[in-house]
Amino acid sequence: MKAAVVGLGTMGPGLAATLARGGMEVRAFDVSADQREKAPGLMQQAMGVLGALSVPDKSGGKMPAVVQTLADCCKGADLVVETVPEKLDIKAAVFKEIDAAVGKNCVIASNTSGIPITKLQANVSNPGRVVGMHWSNPAHVIPMIEVIAGKDTSPDTVKWMCDTIKSLGLLPVVVRKDVPGFVENRILYALLRECVDLVEQDVIDAEGLDTCVSWGIGYKLSVIGPMALLDMAGLDIYQAVGSYLNKDLCNRADVAKYVTDRTQSGKLGMKTGGGIFSYTPEQVNELRMKRAKKLVAVRKALES
Ligand SMILES: NC(=O)c1ccc[n+]([C@@H]2O[C@H](COP(=O)([O-])OP(=O)(O)OC[C@H]3O[C@@H](n4cnc5c(N)ncnc54)[C@H](O)[C@@H]3O)[C@@H](O)[C@H]2O)c1
Numbered sequence: 347m348k349a350a351v352v353g354l355g356t357m358g359p360g361l362a363a364t365l366a367r368g369g370m371e372v373r374a375f376d377v378s379a380d381q382r383e384k385a386p387g388l389m390q391q392a393m394g395v396l397g398a399l400s401v402p403d404k405s406g407g408k409m410p411a412v413v414q415t416l417a418d419c420c421k422g423a424d425l426v427v428e429t430v431p432e433k434l435d436i437k438a439a440v441f442k443e444i445d446a447a448v449g450k451n452c453v454i455a456s457n458t459s460g461i462p463i464t465k466l467q468a469n470v471s472n473p474g475r476v477v478g479m480h481w482s483n484p485a486h487v488i489p490m491i492e493v494i495a496g497k498d499t500s501p502d503t504v505k506w507m508c509d510t511i512k513s514l515g516l517l518p519v520v521v522r523k524d525v526p527g528f529v530e531n532r533i534l535y536a537l538l539r540e541c542v543d544l545v546e547q548d549v550i551d552a553e554g555l556d557t558c559v560s561w562g563i564g565y566k567l568s569v570i571g572p573m574a575l576l577d578m579a580g581l582d583i584y585q586a587v588g589s590y591l592n593k594d595l596c597n598r599a600d601v602a603k604y605v606t607d608r609t610q611s612g613k614l615g616m617k618t619g620g621g622i623f624s625y626t627p628e629q630v631n632e633l634r635m636k637r638a639k640k641l642v643a644v645r646k647a648l649e650s
Contacts, residue, residue: 347369347370347371347424347425347510348370348371348372348373348422348423348424348425349365349370349371349372349373349423349424349425349426349427350372350373350374350375350419350420350423350425350426350427351365351372351373351374351375351410351419351426351427351429352374352375352376352416352419352420352426352427352428352429352430352440352444353375353376353428353429353430353431353440353457354374354375354376354378354381354382354384354385354388354412355376355381355429355430355431356483357429357457357481357483357485358374358376358381358385358429359374359384359385359388359389359392360388360389360392360484360485360486360487361427361429361457361481361485361486362374362385362389362410363389363390363392363393363396363409363410363486364392364396364401364485364486364514364516365410365427365514366389366393366405366408366409366410367393367396367401367402367403367404367405368404368405368513368514368515369404369405369406370425371408372410372411373410373411373412373413373418373419373420373423374389374410374411374412374413374419375412375413375414375415375416375418375419376412382412382414385410385412386409386412389409389410390409392484392485392486393405393409395484395486395487395638395642396486398642399487399642399645399646400646401515402515416440416443416444416447417443417446417447419447420444420447420448420452421447421448422449423448423452424451424452424453425452425453425455425510426444426448426452426453426454426455427455427456427457427479428440428441428444428454428455428456428457428458429456429457429481432458432459432460432461434461434465437456437458437461437466438465438466438468438469441454441456441466441469441470441476442469442470444470445469445470445471445472450471450472450475451475452475453475453476453477453503453506453507454470454475454476454477455476455477455478455479455507456476456477456478456479457479457480457481458478458480459480459527459528459531460526460527460528460531462496462524462526463476463477463478463494463495463496463497463499463524464496464497464498464524465496466496467496467497467498467499473496473498473499474498474499474500474502474503475499475500475503476496476498476499476503477493477494477495477496477499477503477504477507478492478493478494478495478496478521478524478528479491479492479493479494479507479511480492480493480494480528480530482530484638484641487638487641487642487645488641489515489516489517489645490516490517490519490530491511491516491517491518491519492518492519492521492528492529492530493507493508493511493518493519493520493521494521494524494528495520495521495522495524496524497524504520508520537559539596539598539602540595540596541555541559542602542604542605543596543598543602545604545622546602546603546604552622552623568644568648569648608621608622616630616633
C-alpha cells in the first residue's frame, strides 16, 4: 500500500515511521524546508522506539521518503494522512491540494484533534473517502487511534480504515458521531478542567494532584477502562456518589485564570522553560527520554 503523510511537525514523523514499519511505502511532505530537513532524523528515532516496542518490522529497511512537493507526495497514494496545523483554513486549503493530486479511490484521512470531519469533506470531490484518523501523541508509541466518520463518510471507508489500522497492529476505535473533540479529547478536557480547578481552589498543590491522578486513577484506568470500572465498583455506588458529587464538580465554560494568567505572561510549559512547573533545557531532555522509556515499558506490560 502507498501512503502519504502531509505535515511533518510534532505528529508527522512518528506517524510516517509507524506506517512504514507496518509495510507501507510512505512519502512525506511539509511546506517548511526546515521540517523536511529535520524529519528523517525524527523518523529514525521513532523507528528506534518502535524497535524497542517489539513492533514487527515490515519495512524491509525502507524509511519514508521526504519529497519536495505535496503533489509528488500524494501521487498514486492509496491513503493520505493530513497532519498540518489545527486551523480550518489551512486544512481546507491542504485538502483541496490533496484532492487535486490523488485518484478518486484514495482515502484522505485527517489527524485533526477536533475540527469536524464534515467541514473538511466540503473541500474534496469524493467526500465518502474522507475520514478522521486521530492519533495520540507520541504517534509511534500510543496504539489507540480514533476513526471518525463525517456526515458523508461511507461505511466502507470506516471499515477500510479500521482494517488498515488493525493491519498495523494498532487499535482503532470508531467515533460514531462527529462531535467536537471526538471522544479522547472530550474526556481529557473534562479531567483537565477538574484538575486545574482543584489546584486553583487550593484543594491540593500541583505535585500532589499529579501523584493522585497518575498513581491512583491513571494507573488503574490503563488496565481497567472507565465502563469496566463502573461495573467493578458497582453502579449503585456510582449512583449514590454521583447524586451528590456531580453537582459539585467544576462545570465552567471558560478557561480558568490559573491557565490564562500563565499564557498571557508567556509561561507556556516545557517549551518556554516553565508553565505550572519550571524546567532547565537539560531537565526537558531528561524528562522526554525518561517518559519515552516508561511509556514503552508500560505498553509492553499492558500487551503482555
Ligand atoms: N501535537 C499533538 O499532541 C497532537 C495530537 C493528536 C493530534 N494532533 C493534530 O495533528 C495535527 C498536527 O499537529 P502537530 O502538533 O503535528 O502540529 P505542528 O504545528 O507541530 O506541525 C504541523 C506541520 O504542518 C506543516 N504545514 C503547514 N502548512 C502546510 C501545508 N500547506 N502543507 C504541508 N505542511 C504544512 C507545518 O510546517 C508544520 O511542520 C493537528 O491537526 C493537531 O490537532 C496533534
